[in-house]
Amino acid sequence: MAREENMLFHHALRLGDDALVLGQRLSEWCGHAPMLEVDLALANIALDLIGQATHFLNLAGEIEGEGRDADAMAFRRDVLDFRNSLLVEQPNGDFAQTIARQFLFSNWQELLMREIAAAPEPRLSAIGAKAVKEIAYHARFANEWMVRLGDGTEESRARIIAGLDWMWRFVDELFDPKDGAPSLRPEWEARVARVLAEARLEMPKARRGVLGGRIGHHSEHLGHLLSEMQFLQRAYPGAAW
Amino acid sequence: MVSAAVSLSLKDQVLEILAQVPDPEIPCVSVVDLGIVREVRDGTLVITPTYTGCPATIVIERDIRAALDRAGLREMRIETTLSPPWTTDWISDAGRDKLRAYGIAPPPKGAAKASLRDTPAECPRCGSSHTEEISRFGSTPCKALHRCLDCAEPFDRFKCH
Numbered sequence: 001m002a003r004e005e006n007m008l009f010h011h012a013l014r015l016g017d018d019a020l021v022l023g024q025r026l027s028e029w030c031g032h033a034p035m036l037e038v039d040l041a042l043a044n045i046a047l048d049l050i051g052q053a054t055h056f057l058n059l060a061g062e063i064e065g066e067g068r069d070a071d072a073m074a075f076r077r078d079v080l081d082f083r084n085s086l087l088v089e090q091p092n093g094d095f096a097q098t099i100a101r102q103f104l105f106s107n108w109q110e111l112l113m114r115e116i117a118a119a120p121e122p123r124l125s126a127i128g129a130k131a132v133k134e135i136a137y138h139a140r141f142a143n144e145w146m147v148r149l150g151d152g153t154e155e156s157r158a159r160i161i162a163g164l165d166w167m168w169r170f171v172d173e174l175f176d177p178k179d180g181a182p183s184l185r186p187e188w189e190a191r192v193a194r195v196l197a198e199a200r201l202e203m204p205k206a207r208r209g210v211l212g213g214r215i216g217h218h219s220e221h222l223g224h225l226l227s228e229m230q231f232l233q234r235a236y237p238g239a240a241w
Numbered sequence: 242m243v244s245a246a247v248s249l250s251l252k253d254q255v256l257e258i259l260a261q262v263p264d265p266e267i268p269c270v271s272v273v274d275l276g277i278v279r280e281v282r283d284g285t286l287v288i289t290p291t292y293t294g295c296p297a298t299i300v301i302e303r304d305i306r307a308a309l310d311r312a313g314l315r316e317m318r319i320e321t322t323l324s325p326p327w328t329t330d331w332i333s334d335a336g337r338d339k340l341r342a343y344g345i346a347p348p349p350k351g352a353a354k355a356s357l358r359d360t361p362a363e364c365p366r367c368g369s370s371h372t373e374e375i376s377r378f379g380s381t382p383c384k385a386l387h388r389c390l391d392c393a394e395p396f397d398r399f400k401c402h
Contacts, residue, residue, distance in 0.1 A: 023294075037376035037386070044378040051294025055323070126324035130293055133326065133402055137377060 001064070008121065009063045010083065013073075014179065014214060015116075016056030017084035020074055021222065022105060023049030024229050025092060034095055041141055045102070048134040055127040062123075075233035079216075079223045086213040087170035089222040096156065097163035099145045104167055106139040107191050108174050111184045143195045150199025157200075165204055172209020179214045252281040258312045259286075265300040266381050269343035272301055276331025285318045289327045291402075292382040329402045341365045346387065346398040362398040364389035374398075 001009060026046035033039035057070035068076075087105060092098045113135055116128030149160040175185045196203055212218065232239060249257065260273045272278055272288070280287040288305065290298040302319060309317050329348040332340075337347035346362040361370045369391040376386040377400075384397040 037378070040376060040380070040386075041378035044382055047294035047296070047382060048292060049294070051290075051292060055293060122324070126322075126326075127293075130290075130323050130326040134292060134382075137400075141377065 005063055008124070009060055010179070012056045012060040012063065012124065014083045014085075016053045016060055016070070016073065017082050018088050018105075018109070019049040019056060020053035021082070021084040021225065022088035022101075023047070023053060024225055025088065025090075026098070026102075028092055029098065038095075042098075045138050045141065048131075048138070052127065052131045052134075055130075059123050059127065071233075075230045076237075079218055079226055081216060082213075082218065082222060082226075083216065084213055084218075084222075085170065085173045086210055086219055087167060087173065089213070089219060089225060090167065090170065091221055093163060093166070094159055096149050096159035097166060099142055099149060100160060100163035100167045102138065102142040103146050103164075103195070104171055104174075104192070106135055106142050107195075108181075108184065108188055110135045110139045111188055111191075112181050115181070115184065146195050146201070147199040150196070150201040160199070161201065164201065168204040169207060169210045173211045173213060176211060176214065254312075255281045255286060255309070255314070255317070258308050258314070259305060262301075262304050262308045265297045265304065267340070267343070267345065267383075269339045269345075270332075270336045272305060274333050274336030274339060276327065276329075276333065276336075277301065279322060284316060285320050287320050287322055289322050291327050295382050297381070327402070329399060332399070340399060344396055345384065346396060348399045348401040362387045362396075364392060364394065365396055366394045367392040 023046045026042050026049065029042040030039065030046070033042055053074070054070045057073040061068040061070065061073055087101060090097075090101055110132060113128045113132040117125050117132050119125050119128065146160065149156040151157075174180050175182045175188075193203055256273055256278070259278055260271045262272045264270050264272060264275055275291065277288050277291065278286070279289050286305070286309070288302065302321070305319060309315070309319075330350060332347065337350075340347040342365075344365050346365050349360060362372045362374075363370050364372055364387075367389060369389055371390045372387050373390060374385060375388050375395065379386045379397055383400055383402070385400050386395065387398045388395045
């Protein structure tokens with residue numbers, strides 16, 4: 001692969017893996033969410049993300065030129081080959097932790113996808129332009145729940161503070177100068193700060209971020225997620241119905 | 242007399258066939274009504290998905306293939322394009338009427354613009370605009386759940402997109 005092709009391949013892979021892993025994570029809530037409307041919302045968001053993942057991973061496979069499609073990328077790669085951020089592979093925890101993760105991610109993803117939609121690479125920008133309309137809904141959902149939980153009961157407030165505190169350490173990776181989007185950080189922080197203020201929550205203190213997902217150094221959690229997601233294709237390779 | 246079907250151009254013929262292919266999840270409207278069918282050119286039919294993850298997309302392509310095959314258009318290729326992205330502005334006026342009659346509040350035209358997204362939905366049952374949103378995410382990716390505050394009926398609203 002030429003250098004430029006190689007960069008595009010990895011870019012598509014990161015975008016696809018972020019969407020795939022978070023989509024799979026959110027789908028764990030299906031049938032278990034606190035109430036029906038939330039169950040529907042999380043399943044819908046998961047579905048959008050898996051749709052985006054399909055497009056990005058198909059594109060990655062096309063650029064690679066070795067005949068791999070999105071299914072091959074999703075079901076027949078090992079954990080070390082995944083390039084998603086550590087944030088998206090974090091366990092759901094309680095509902096507040098899930099919302100904290102979604103809040104940080106969707107606000108970032110919306111800005112990122114807006115940028116990608118305007119990028120010169122036509123295949124990438126086509127996916128970005130389509131995805132950004134869906135992500136706007138995800139961000140709004142997460143923002144509203146941040147306010148509801150933060151400005152809710154003592155219990156909900158304690159939980160969202162704990163959830164946000166856990167997820168915050170994975171934020172730096174999203175803006176890593178090497179393979180993230182550092183230029184988006186000021187606008188992202190402004191958006192996040194606005195919602196936190198409305199939720200009467202404090203911005204967590206800066207700390208050294210945990211990195212590694214983009215080079216395949218994942219937490220233990222991703223392996224467990226993949227073992228469930230990939231089980232069928234591993235046990236019955238090529239199975240279709 | 243030459244039959245009407247023969248004198249139709251290929252494009253018109255294809256559109257007529259596809260007007261009989263219903264959306265699998267909202268069968269009151271056809272794939273043409275929804276604006277999924279973008280173009281017919283040089284033996285290729287161009288379609289576009291509504292939402293990236295909508296499971297109906299796969300079924301729609303299969304149904305279109307089957308309809309074309311039945312009409313003897315086996316050679317026609319189906320191509321999927323993402324750009325420009327689908328918008329509810331592409332839903333036809335006839336499609337909007339069919340949605341309303343089916344009990345789904347159609348998106349107002351031009352509503353894809355963010356500023357109009359929050360206009361109250363019109364109850365498809367009694368026509369009142371005195372309605373509220375119950376959940377922004379509904380039974381399919383393209384719908385939100387609303388409730389009429391006058392006739393008290395819950396209803397789906399096609400999301401402005």
